[in-house]
Amino acid sequence: MTADVSPGRAPATSRMTGLVAAAHAGPTLAVTVLAVLLAVAADLGPGRVLLVAAAVLTGQLSIGWSNDLLDLQRDRRSGRTDKPLVSGAVPVGLVRAACLLALAACLVLSFACGVAAGAVHLVCVAAGWAYNLGLKSTAWSWVPYAVAFGCLPVFVALAGSTTPPWWWPVGGALLGVGAHLLNVLPDLEDDAGTGVRGLPHRLGERWIAPVATVVLVAATAVVVVGSSPPVALAVAVGVVVGGLAILVVGGRGRLPFFAAIGIALVDATLLVVAR
Structure with a gap:
């Protein structure tokens, strides 16, 4: 002590x-x-x-x-x-x-x-x-x-005395779950030593980034569908997020983690700018 x-x-x-x-x-x-x-x-x-x-x-x-x-x-x-x-x-x-x-x-x-x-x-x-x-x-x-x-x-x-569009809370909730999975990743060893066994710990280091990616891609889809952006923007977002998802699944070392963080940043940006 x-x-x-x-x-x-x-x-x-x-x-x-x-x-x-x-x-x-x-x-x-x-x-x-x-x-x-x-x-x-x-x-x-x-x-x-x-x-x-x-x-x-x-x-x-x-x-x-x-x-x-x-x-x-x-x-x-x-x-x-x-x-x-x-x-x-x-x-x-x-x-x-x-x-x-x-x-x-x-x-x-x-x-x-x-x-x-x-x-x-x-x-x-x-x-x-x-x-x-x-x-x-x-x-x-x-x-x-x-x-x-x-x-x-x-x-x-x-x-602001208004109600949000349905996809704000739904997209936000999915973004939060993805953020939780990624946030725990650096502390897995310390948490294991002290008996912390949340969902990410039960998934294990190998599966955290891929599962987080599925959740974050779902958040992207919710925001895109809900906000109905111009086709060009929707395609661009799909290409970027799809490319990052491939890196999560096939990357090595810390690359999958950073790629998943990239998807989270795209989701957060969409949540703010897409109305």
């Missing part, structure tokens, strides 16, 4: 860096940016876009911090010194306080977008917390991602 480092010995800048890292900055930023792009695509005004961004950011921060707090003992046992709480780069009390503050802010900001919109966004956040609280270790680990990514476009649309 790694000993705690006294919070008083860590410079303020180091603690802030650790706090950001413990929030899973990459995924937090990615989801927030996706929400902003969806808000812009839904023609929300600048003030509304900022409100949506703030609600999503605080919700994602609470999910990220709760993840590291709940996994602290597991991360210590597996020697995850890259984790700020394990290395002592940031005090546990500071992360706990930040998590609760973010959750409270998310509650206020979400309902500031409207009662219906706020309720939907809290479902998104609750799904993330449910994943952290135990669903990540079950065969149902994909459900929180499907719910959160499927509800996110609904929240954005309701924040």
